[in-house]
Amino acid sequence: MVAGDPVRQVQAPAIFNRIFQRHGVDAVLVPAQVPAAHFSTFARAVLGADNIQALWLTIPHKTTLVDELGRMDTAARVAGAVNAVRRGADGQLEGALFDGEGLVSALHHWQLAPTGQRVLLVGAGGAGAAIAVALVAAGVSELRVRDADPGRAARLLQRLQAHAWPASGTGPRLTVWDGHAPLNDVDLVIHATPLGLHADDPLPLEVADLRPGAAVVDILMKPQATPLMRACAERGLTVHPGFEMLVQQVPDYLRFVGLPELAGTLAQDLSEVRRHLMTAPPG
Amino acid sequence: MVAGDPVRQVQAPAIFNRIFQRHGVDAVLVPAQVPAAHFSTFARAVLGADNIQALWLTIPHKTTLVDELGRMDTAARVAGAVNAVRRGADGQLEGALFDGEGLVSALHHWQLAPTGQRVLLVGAGGAGAAIAVALVAAGVSELRVRDADPGRAARLLQRLQAHAWPASGTGPRLTVWDGHAPLNDVDLVIHATPLGLHADDPLPLEVADLRPGAAVVDILMKPQATPLMRACAERGLTVHPGFEMLVQQVPDYLRFVGLPELAGTLAQDLSEVRRHLMTAPPG
Numbered sequence: 058m059v060a061g062d063p064v065r066q067v068q069a070p071a072i073f074n075r076i077f078q079r080h081g082v083d084a085v086l087v088p089a090q091v092p093a094a095h096f097s098t099f100a101r102a103v104l105g106a107d108n109i110q111a112l113w114l115t116i117p118h119k120t121t122l123v124d125e126l127g128r129m130d131t132a133a134r135v136a137g138a139v140n141a142v143r144r145g146a147d148g149q150l151e152g153a154l155f156d157g158e159g160l161v162s163a164l165h166h167w168q169l170a171p172t173g174q175r176v177l178l179v180g181a182g183g184a185g186a187a188i189a190v191a192l193v194a195a196g197v198s199e200l201r202v203r204d205a206d207p208g209r210a211a212r213l214l215q216r217l218q219a220h221a222w223p224a225s226g227t228g229p230r231l232t233v234w235d236g237h238a239p240l241n242d243v244d245l246v247i248h249a250t251p252l253g254l255h256a257d258d259p260l261p262l263e264v265a266d267l268r269p270g271a272a273v274v275d276i277l278m279k280p281q282a283t284p285l286m287r288a289c290a291e292r293g294l295t296v297h298p299g300f301e302m303l304v305q306q307v308p309d310y311l312r313f314v315g316l317p318e319l320a321g322t323l324a325q326d327l328s329e330v331r332r333h334l335m336t337a338p339p340g
Numbered sequence: 341m342v343a344g345d346p347v348r349q350v351q352a353p354a355i356f357n358r359i360f361q362r363h364g365v366d367a368v369l370v371p372a373q374v375p376a377a378h379f380s381t382f383a384r385a386v387l388g389a390d391n392i393q394a395l396w397l398t399i400p401h402k403t404t405l406v407d408e409l410g411r412m413d414t415a416a417r418v419a420g421a422v423n424a425v426r427r428g429a430d431g432q433l434e435g436a437l438f439d440g441e442g443l444v445s446a447l448h449h450w451q452l453a454p455t456g457q458r459v460l461l462v463g464a465g466g467a468g469a470a471i472a473v474a475l476v477a478a479g480v481s482e483l484r485v486r487d488a489d490p491g492r493a494a495r496l497l498q499r500l501q502a503h504a505w506p507a508s509g510t511g512p513r514l515t516v517w518d519g520h521a522p523l524n525d526v527d528l529v530i531h532a533t534p535l536g537l538h539a540d541d542p543l544p545l546e547v548a549d550l551r552p553g554a555a556v557v558d559i560l561m562k563p564q565a566t567p568l569m570r571a572c573a574e575r576g577l578t579v580h581p582g583f584e585m586l587v588q589q590v591p592d593y594l595r596f597v598g599l600p601e602l603a604g605t606l607a608q609d610l611s612e613v614r615r616h617l618m619t620a621p622p623g
Binding site: 060064085087088089090091092093097098102107108185 | 492
């Protein structure tokens with residue numbers, strides 16, 4: 058079950074039910090439109106049914122349950138948000154956030170392995186936080202974070218140092234980017250703010266400051282192409298649309314509901330999901 | 341959503357999802373396995389989602405919610421059981437019981453219109469009570485009720501007189517049948533007890549006492565044919581399997597979830613449901 062409010066725009070049922078059908082899995086993903094005030098009650102009640110494996114969450118529910126979860130993965134803890142909750146063997150609710158891992162998998166899909174790269178992350182909200190955790194885990198050499206609220210960027214860096222630091226101890230160089238320091242040494246830019254959603258939004262960064270070999274990913278889903286993507290393309294920069302981040306999360310969701318074998322055999326399905334999201338970008 | 345415990349045997353999702361698919365209705369019926377102790381919480385939470393129209397109930401949940409319902413139809417009130425609950429416009433839970441109407445529709449399907457008939461009902465439990473309400477509403481001239489517990493039969497007759505009496509005032513002759521009075525004036529027998537489910541069960545009535553023109557309906561679903569059906573067939577009596585009662589309820593369920601147009605165009609679908617239930621009789 059995937060819960061949101063609204064939920065009509067959510068593409069997950071179309072995507073996952075086609076996968077279940079093709080692979081002969083006796084499961085169905087059902088959308089539930091649940092008001093925020095009712096969501097905690099709803100989630101606990103639904104996860105009390107013996108044949109409902111998990112609840113997948115979209116806006117506004119990704120942050121609602123966080124304080125009630127017994128267990129969370131690191132990305133969820135740092136971002137304060139979850140993509141999915143389930144009931145653990147001991148009855149406790151456990152949550153996971155896949156956005157960041159999805160973005161790193163997308164980078165590999167584009168042959169942009171992030172290990173050792175200098176990365177600028179624009180946006181320190183929930184999505185940005187999830188991505189930051191995954192980039193640290195993937196071994197970037199440097200992570201600069203920009204946010205319209207510099208305090209929010211600094212707090213994200215603190216949470217990364219508290220929760221997401223590699224066991225080895227040698228993490229990346231972490232800095233808050235003030236918007237003025239030069240960008241010509243950045244290898245990769247990830248854009249994770251809503252800027253571009255409205256026609257009169259400014260660009261989230263000055264594209265002209267990037268070096269010609271830099272790659273850009275814009276996780277804004279609409280409009281396609283986004284204003285940032287168009288500006289990068291005009292300048293001849295390599296630019297990628299963010300919905301690949303969603304494509305690459307499909308196996309994560311399947312593993313979370315106990316279908317790891319299925320998660321491993323999805324090459325054809327992911328091509329189809331990619332085509333589906335190109336023609337119906339998620340809201 | 342249809343809730344039971346267990347729920348694996350329930351045929352409703354296969355039946356209704358095929359109907360939704362064929363008619364292009366954007367809806368899905370999902371089974372939920374819910375422990376009885378958790379059911380009240382579950383039902384209220386699920387019906388709080390804006391896109392979940394109703395909850396359909398099977399064993400053991402048909403009786404669980406009855407005391408919490410704001411509104412019930414007459415059959416539900418007399419039987420103390422519901423097949424379906426939904427949230428009314430004012431937020432109150434409302435329930436309905438379709439078993440009895442389904443049985444009367446099945447009688448019409450077999451061209452056994454019950455109006456003016458003398459009927460023996462064997463079994464005064466939930467199913468028997470639902471059927472009794474519908475038979476009174478259909479204008480039977482006489483209703484004799486037998487139950488292994490004569491007190492239970494008498495209480496059913498009292499509830500019928502209190503709740504189900506026709507507005508005109510001229511209801512049928514109601515009696516508790518003691519198992520000894522002659523049966524040779526009975527037109528129609530409805531069997532609504534579990535007798536026959538186990539191999540060593542006695543027959544629920546002495547078939548030899550029925551007159552040759554009498555018709556018999558056995559609503560016991562398994563085994564098919566039931567012992568009573570076999571005994572009737574051996575004696576040359578007209579006998580019908582009870583799953584037609586389920587077939588004929590399909591439109592009731594669709595009307596309950598706000599799909600009256602669909603409920604009116606099901607001739608082909610009901611033939612298919614009939615074939616489905618013949619090959620996979622419900623538990």
